[in-house]
Amino acid sequence: MHRRTFVQCGLTLSLGTPVLAALRQEKLDEAASVLARATSEGQVKAAVLHVAQRETSFTRAFGAAKNEHAMFLLGSISKPIAVTALMTLYDRGHFRLEDPLKKYLPQFRGDGRDQVTMQHLLTHVSGLPDQLPENDELRRKHATLGEFAEHAVRTPLSFAPGTKYQYSSMAILLASRVAELISGRDIRDLIDRTVFQPLQMKHSAQGLGRFQLEDMVPCQTDRAAPEAGGGDPAAKNWDWNSPYWRKLGAPWGGTHASAPDVARFLAEFLREAGAVVKPETARLMTRNHNAPGQTPRGLGLNVGAGAGSKGCSDRTFGHTGSTGTIAWADPATQTICVVLTSLPARAVQPHPRDLAASSVAAAF
Numbered sequence: 001m002h003r004r005t006f007v008q009c010g011l012t013l014s015l016g017t018p019v020l021a022a023l024r025q026e027k028l029d030e031a032a033s034v035l036a037r038a039t040s041e042g043q044v045k046a047a048v049l050h051v052a053q054r055e056t057s058f059t060r061a062f063g064a065a066k067n068e069h070a071m072f073l074l075g076s077i078s079k080p081i082a083v084t085a086l087m088t089l090y091d092r093g094h095f096r097l098e099d100p101l102k103k104y105l106p107q108f109r110g111d112g113r114d115q116v117t118m119q120h121l122l123t124h125v126s127g128l129p130d131q132l133p134e135n136d137e138l139r140r141k142h143a144t145l146g147e148f149a150e151h152a153v154r155t156p157l158s159f160a161p162g163t164k165y166q167y168s169s170m171a172i173l174l175a176s177r178v179a180e181l182i183s184g185r186d187i188r189d190l191i192d193r194t195v196f197q198p199l200q201m202k203h204s205a206q207g208l209g210r211f212q213l214e215d216m217v218p219c220q221t222d223r224a225a226p227e228a229g230g231g232d233p234a235a236k237n238w239d240w241n242s243p244y245w246r247k248l249g250a251p252w253g254g255t256h257a258s259a260p261d262v263a264r265f266l267a268e269f270l271r272e273a274g275a276v277v278k279p280e281t282a283r284l285m286t287r288n289h290n291a292p293g294q295t296p297r298g299l300g301l302n303v304g305a306g307a308g309s310k311g312c313s314d315r316t317f318g319h320t321g322s323t324g325t326i327a328w329a330d331p332a333t334q335t336i337c338v339v340l341t342s343l344p345a346r347a348v349q350p351h352p353r354d355l356a357a358s359s360v361a362a363a364f
Contacts, residue, residue: 027363031356032060035341038352039063044324045342046070046217047352050259051360052267052336059260064342065217069203072217072340073240074255074262075321079172080285081195081206081265082187082251083122083300084276086179087285088194091278094182097122097299104178108153115161118178121171123289123297127157128168131227139229139238145187145248149177165294169252172300176251188249196261198275199268203258207249216246216256217340219323223347228322230344240323253321259338266329266336269301269317286317302328309337309354309361320345326353333364 031049038044039062046064051057059068074081089095095104097119102109108116112127120126132138132151152170159166176187183190188206196204205211219240221230229235229242238244248254257265269286272279288296288303296304301317308316308328318328324341337360339353 024363027359028058031359031363032062034352034356034359035060035062035339038341038343043343043348044352045220046072047339047341048072048259049356049360050263050336050338051363052263053364054334057260057263068260069258070217070340071203071205071211071215071256071258072325072342073219073246073253073321073323074257074325074340075253075323075345076169077257077262077319077321077325077327078206078251078253078255079169080300080319081255082172082176082179082191083285084265084268085187085191085194086122086175087277087281087299089179089182091281095178101126101174101178104181105153105174108174112157112160116157117161118175119289119299120161121168121175122299124168124171125162125165125290125294125297126168126171127159127161127164127166128152128170128174129155129158130167130169132170135227136229136235136238139245140235142238142244145173145177145250148250149173162291165290165297169250172252173250187251191251191255195265195276199261199264201257201261201264204261205249205256206251207247207254208256211256213243213246217342220342220344220347224344225322225346228344253323259340262327262338262340263336266318266327266338270329270331270334270336309358311358311361322346324351324353326357328357330361330364335360335364337361 035047047062048065050059061067099118101116116126191206221239224230229239269282272282285299290297303317305314307318312330313332316330320326322345324343327338329336337357339356341353
C-alpha cells in the first residue's frame, strides 16, 4: 500500500499541451509505480518520491514512510549539505579555495600533505581515503568526530594531491573540521544555522538535532556496506541504525531529512536564490573543477550528466547516498528529483531509486 500526496498544484496543470502533459504524468506515475511495487513486495521498507518542476511539485510516500515528511538517513547527500555550510564562510571571506589545509590544521604536513588545498578536499582529488583503515574500530568504540579527524590528519595520502580522483569521505570530514575552527561552532550547529534554518528545512537535522531516534526511518542494514556494519550482528551498537551513529552527525553521511527538504536544498542552487550562499557561489559549486580525464566534480556536488539519471543534461548536479538515496537538479528542464529509500544502494541492481529517478528524467 502506498500513500499519495500532492503539494501545491498538480503537474498536469502546467506542462504544456494536454498530450505532453499526459505523457509526462504517465512517466511520473511510472516512477511512483516502481516504488509502490518495491514496497508492496517487501524489497523496500520505506520510500518517498518528490519531484519539483518550476512552481509545481509531486510527492508520494510508500510503505513504512508515514507521509512526505518522513526523515531518512541521507548517506552521502550529507556531503554537499556540509560543504554548503562551509561555503557560507567562503562568502564572508574567511577562507579561499586555494588555501592549503595546513593553514587551518598545522599538523597536516609532510609526505605531500603540504600541497593539499581546500579545493582538493571538496572535489575528491586530495589523496585522502574514503574511509579510514581503522573505521570499524573507531565506530565500535563510539569515537567522536574529533577523533575521526585526528586519525584522518595522520592517514597516508594515496597519491599526489590533484593528480587523481578518489572519492573521499575523510576529505569532507577535514573540510568540515576547518568550518568548525573558523566559525567556532560544532558542524551540526553550523549546518542547522546556515543551511536548514534559512531554507526552512523543518524536517532536517545533522545527527538527531531536536528529533528522536524514533522519528527517523530505519535503514535495512542487512545489505548495507561493510563499513556501515552491514551483515555484521556484532555491529548493532555502531551501524546505521544505532543511536551512536544517528546522533553523531557525520558530515560525510549523518544528515537526516525529508524528500521535500532535500528539494529545498537543491533549489537554492537551481534558482540561485541567495538564501544561503551568494548566487555566484552557487554557480561556483555546481560547475566542474577537476582536470580533463578526472571524474567531474563541483564543490561537494556531483556535476554533469552522470550526476543525474539517463536523459539529464550535462548541466545537472546532485548526489547519491549509500543508504539508498538519490537527488538531482537539471537546470535545462528546471526539474528537481529526490528519491529516498531505506534499501542500501548496493543491495540490488538496478536499485528502485534509480529506476524511479530515470522515469522522472524521462518525463521532462
